[in-house]
Amino acid sequence: MPLYRKRIVNGSSLDIPSDTRTVAGSNDFFIGIDENSELYKIKKSDLLVGLSSDTGGGTTPTTPTTGYPTGMALLLEDGSKLDKSGNDRHATPVGANSPTSVVGLDGKQVLKWDGSGTQELEITPFLSGATGATLYCVFTIESGDNYNIVRTIDVSGGDFWKFIGGSAGYFATFLQNRLEIYPPSMPATGSILVSIHSGSNYQILINNDSKGIKSNTFFAGNKFRIGVNDYPFVGSIATLLVYPEHIQPYTTKHNSIINVIKTRYTSLTLVS
Numbered sequence: 001m002p003l004y005r006k007r008i009v010n011g012s013s014l015d016i017p018s019d020t021r022t023v024a025g026s027n028d029f030f031i032g033i034d035e036n037s038e039l040y041k042i043k044k045s046d047l048l049v050g051l052s053s054d055t056g057g058g059t060t061p062t063t064p065t066t067g068y069p070t071g072m073a074l075l076l077e078d079g080s081k082l083d084k085s086g087n088d089r090h091a092t093p094v095g096a097n098s099p100t101s102v103v104g105l106d107g108k109q110v111l112k113w114d115g116s117g118t119q120e121l122e123i124t125p126f127l128s129g130a131t132g133a134t135l136y137c138v139f140t141i142e143s144g145d146n147y148n149i150v151r152t153i154d155v156s157g158g159d160f161w162k163f164i165g166g167s168a169g170y171f172a173t174f175l176q177n178r179l180e181i182y183p184p185s186m187p188a189t190g191s192i193l194v195s196i197h198s199g200s201n202y203q204i205l206i207n208n209d210s211k212g213i214k215s216n217t218f219f220a221g222n223k224f225r226i227g228v229n230d231y232p233f234v235g236s237i238a239t240l241l242v243y244p245e246h247i248q249p250y251t252t253k254h255n256s257i258i259n260v261i262k263t264r265y266t267s268l269t270l271v272s
Helices: 044-052 252-264
Strands: 003-009 012-017 029-033 039-043 074-077 100-103 109-114 133-143 190-198 202-206 209-214 234-243
Touching: 133 252, 234 252
Parallel strands: none
Antiparallel strands: 003 012, 029 039, 074 234, 100 109, 109 234, 133 190, 133 234, 190 202, 202 209
16 A cells, blocks of 8 residues: 655554545554543544534534443443543452453343442442433343442432332432332333433433333432442443533433444434
8 A cells, every 4th residue: 555645643653554444444543642642542433423413503522432421420331340431440250250251132232240249340439519310221130130330328228220029110329218119111022222411300211212200309329330249131232421520311412322322222212
């Protein structure tokens, strides 16, 4: 491939090819320069996700390497326990065991829990001082007896994303006390998106469909645990994304996030 010039950026040389192509391969990378004049490469798929996250108004800035709107507090994705938000809030095992990275939903790497009750992860609490929080979680349930994906506080009677005695949720994520029989029905199998919107009120969406608004208000809690041991999860987590703010459902920022998730996981059936 012929080269016609070399550019020096922050001491790094970049050979720029002279040939021009009209189609980029699925495994091709693009070279970019960030605001600090540092070179980086981005996959074609990630670049397209970033572009598709603009809802048309052009008012929601996105993080270049993820496509999600800026301001996130935590992002676990691609089967990794390393935080991709840039905040270094990496997940670590509570005990000796950890979920494994496997190929899962739509061919993406995911974190897999086997139901042994020994693979709980923890992250140092990071929402102190926040007045709200919003969580987006894409996960696949293989066995739905009961499960709890994210715990932020210990509550009397326990908290469940799905209770073994029925299909209802008993959520306490971002709350001081658990909500009982809300939502009234949680999936027992399959791949879903759950978003939790907590601030001056509380709302859960399943596959972008609201399950009603509760008057309960945000509480940061004193922990951040994933796939808790006492209610073993059998399944996998593809994306876990948290913003330290109350994002109202169906607003521009929320819709931008949903657009990225739709692009990443095309088999999900989300309410428009």
